Amino acid sequence: MGASREHDLIARYFAPLAGPEGLGLLDDAALLAPRAGHEWVITTDALVAGVHFFADDPAEIIAGKALRVNLSDLAAKGARPRAFTLALMLPQGLEPGWFEGFAKGLGADMARFGIALIGGDTVATTGPLALTITAFGEVGEGRMVTRSGAVSGDAIYVSGTIGDAALGLVCLKSPDRLALAARHRRHLEARYHRPEPRMALGAALRTHAHAAMDVSDGLVGDLGRLLAASGQGGIIEAAAVPFSPAVHAALSLEPTLEETALTGGDDYEIISCVPPHACSAFEQDCARAGVKITRIGVVQAHRLITWRAADGSAMSFASPAYSHL
Amino acid sequence: MGASREHDLIARYFAPLAGPEGLGLLDDAALLAPRAGHEWVITTDALVAGVHFFADDPAEIIAGKALRVNLSDLAAKGARPRAFTLALMLPQGLEPGWFEGFAKGLGADMARFGIALIGGDTVATTGPLALTITAFGEVGEGRMVTRSGAVSGDAIYVSGTIGDAALGLVCLKSPDRLALAARHRRHLEARYHRPEPRMALGAALRTHAHAAMDVSDGLVGDLGRLLAASGQGGIIEAAAVPFSPAVHAALSLEPTLEETALTGGDDYEIISCVPPHACSAFEQDCARAGVKITRIGVVQAHRLITWRAADGSAMSFASPAYSHL
Numbered sequence: 001m002g003a004s005r006e007h008d009l010i011a012r013y014f015a016p017l018a019g020p021e022g023l024g025l026l027d028d029a030a031l032l033a034p035r036a037g038h039e040w041v042i043t044t045d046a047l048v049a050g051v052h053f054f055a056d057d058p059a060e061i062i063a064g065k066a067l068r069v070n071l072s073d074l075a076a077k078g079a080r081p082r083a084f085t086l087a088l089m090l091p092q093g094l095e096p097g098w099f100e101g102f103a104k105g106l107g108a109d110m111a112r113f114g115i116a117l118i119g120g121d122t123v124a125t126t127g128p129l130a131l132t133i134t135a136f137g138e139v140g141e142g143r144m145v146t147r148s149g150a151v152s153g154d155a156i157y158v159s160g161t162i163g164d165a166a167l168g169l170v171c172l173k174s175p176d177r178l179a180l181a182a183r184h185r186r187h188l189e190a191r192y193h194r195p196e197p198r199m200a201l202g203a204a205l206r207t208h209a210h211a212a213m214d215v216s217d218g219l220v221g222d223l224g225r226l227l228a229a230s231g232q233g234g235i236i237e238a239a240a241v242p243f244s245p246a247v248h249a250a251l252s253l254e255p256t257l258e259e260t261a262l263t264g265g266d267d268y269e270i271i272s273c274v275p276p277h278a279c280s281a282f283e284q285d286c287a288r289a290g291v292k293i294t295r296i297g298v299v300q301a302h303r304l305i306t307w308r309a310a311d312g313s314a315m316s317f318a319s320p321a322y323s324h325l
Numbered sequence: 326m327g328a329s330r331e332h333d334l335i336a337r338y339f340a341p342l343a344g345p346e347g348l349g350l351l352d353d354a355a356l357l358a359p360r361a362g363h364e365w366v367i368t369t370d371a372l373v374a375g376v377h378f379f380a381d382d383p384a385e386i387i388a389g390k391a392l393r394v395n396l397s398d399l400a401a402k403g404a405r406p407r408a409f410t411l412a413l414m415l416p417q418g419l420e421p422g423w424f425e426g427f428a429k430g431l432g433a434d435m436a437r438f439g440i441a442l443i444g445g446d447t448v449a450t451t452g453p454l455a456l457t458i459t460a461f462g463e464v465g466e467g468r469m470v471t472r473s474g475a476v477s478g479d480a481i482y483v484s485g486t487i488g489d490a491a492l493g494l495v496c497l498k499s500p501d502r503l504a505l506a507a508r509h510r511r512h513l514e515a516r517y518h519r520p521e522p523r524m525a526l527g528a529a530l531r532t533h534a535h536a537a538m539d540v541s542d543g544l545v546g547d548l549g550r551l552l553a554a555s556g557q558g559g560i561i562e563a564a565a566v567p568f569s570p571a572v573h574a575a576l577s578l579e580p581t582l583e584e585t586a587l588t589g590g591d592d593y594e595i596i597s598c599v600p601p602h603a604c605s606a607f608e609q610d611c612a613r614a615g616v617k618i619t620r621i622g623v624v625q626a627h628r629l630i631t632w633r634a635a636d637g638s639a640m641s642f643a644s645p646a647y648s649h650l
Contacts, residue, residue: 051448085367121370
């Protein structure tokens with residue numbers, strides 16, 4: 001892209017969104033001053049049209065999703081959102097209305113989640129629209145919740161409900177596949193388009209959890225990664241995994257979609273591992289924060305991970321590793 | 326990309342490069358603890374194949390360039406490189422050898438410039454290869470050199486030589502256009518492929534410069550942006566702009582390429598504005614740092630920017646705003 005077109009886009013759509021730390025997006029760099037006794041938690045997520053969202057999704061939705069998937073990582077680490085940079089790779093032919101929608105969606109979520117745009121880059125691409133966000137969260141020194149701290153005996157929790165977004169994607173890709181009530185379909189598709197980062201869980205995770213991560217690539221795969229990073233295994237009760245009424249409705253139509261729900265991506269819920277003595281306080285703190293959590297299993301010292309079906313038999317999954325779209 | 330392929334790529338090629346702050350790239354996030362009395366300078370640059378580099382450039386070159394253009398921004402701000410995140414958008418069909426080359430090139434430059442890989446993301450794209458790097462530099466509190474601090478009367482300096490990379494790109498795109506000696510052609514093409522971030526200038530800039538920025542989109546356009554951000558104008562003597570022997574040789578073959586040299590991109594040299602009383606000390610400090618700098622003009626209070634040719638006439642440029650490739 002020409003330097004002057006980049007300059008115009010930034011001046012018109014993004015500089016008005018930028019916080020003081022972004023220096024009005026007029027400099028090459030942003031400046032981030034830490035508060036005493038705090039550290040920065042840093043996360044990066046890239047999203048590509050046709051892979052992580054549909055190219056014709058509304059620009060507001062794309063902006064919001066790119067920010068929210070990064071916020072979800074900060075939530076899982078117990079970090080408070082502070083700032084982010086945005087790199088936009090733009091195909092030719094996007095109309096001014098697209099940029100207006102993008103800036104509007106981004107600005108609305110920035111205000112809602114209290115995070116400032118401090119810099120970025122805008123370049124041309126001959127490929128699909130792509131975005132990279134790097135987000136900065138603040139956490140008290142030594143207080144970040146890692147992925148690797150789970151200990152044998154910890155209870156395994158998951159927030160919210162699982163599988164909504166994966167089944168929403170099924171509906172979006174094959175609108176005639178499931179004869180769902182309109183409200184269920186809307187719910188599933190909305191969960192795919194607008195993940196809800198669980199920022200409210202931050203304090204409870206910092207206070208009680210040995211380990212946590214957000215579920216972006218499917219519960220089965222991501223929980224496997226958390227346990228592997230912790231050098232542990234575990235037993236998970238599939239019947240305990242929380243499903244929404246819409247997912248239950250979809251599974252009653254097509255029971256084999258249970259695997260999609262458990263292994264599909266884009267949940268953006270939080271898995272956490274909490275020692276037994278802290279479970280009751282953790283549950284109370286989450287309830288006070290207004291976020292539903294559900295205990296689904298237990299961490300065990302050997303490295304085996306067993307998913308147990310309602311009848312007690314061990315489950316296996318055809319493709320525990322999730323591919324987007 | 327499948328989550329397990331992403332996991333394999335990270336484990337095999339990138340985790341070995343990651344510093345301790347990257348938590349072995351096993352977590353969702355990195356942790357960056359500031360030193361007392363310091364701030365983070367943050368910069369983001371995105372590069373797309375076919376726009377910022379050639380898709381068939383060696384992977385080592387691509388990795389190095391992506392890191393170096395970000396380092397150049399840190400250099401211009403007087404910041405010491407510390408860490409970076411890398412988001413890779415990968416087309417299908419890249420061979421293991423490509424990743425080996427990429428990791429090798431990245432690792433070599435990480436060692437050379439003393440910067441740690443602390444996180445990132447790896448996703449699939451149906452488009453060209455693209456990369457986003459967000460780099461973190463450290464600077465003493467309040468010591469970042471901004472783009473907006475130039476004051477009337479400041480001398481305008483530029484480091485190194487200008488136009489090499491833009492003419493290198495001319496050679497790469499039209500190998501038969503210029504009948505240059507092989508050593509000149511090699512020099513120009515190398516400057517395009519391997520920018521040399523001027524990290525050694527950091528202390529001199531922090532100590533003496535009112536304003537600085539790196540030249541990524543052409544000297545004419547970028548100097549214009551610095552002066553505009555400072556609310557100033559200036560007079561620049563085109564004859565004073567430092568050219569390498571290879572650029573001189575190219576201009577003697579095709580004099581109209583002077584505009585390409587002055588307005589073309591990818592120089593990654595540093596423009597700085599230094600008050601008159603500090604010029605002599607600044608020049609000495611740069612000489613001690615081993616980086617050539619050249620005084621090319623003066624900042625003036627009115628907002629007009631005049632480029633003066635050797636005969637004293639005002640120059641104009643057909644396309645001061647640079648487009649990559």
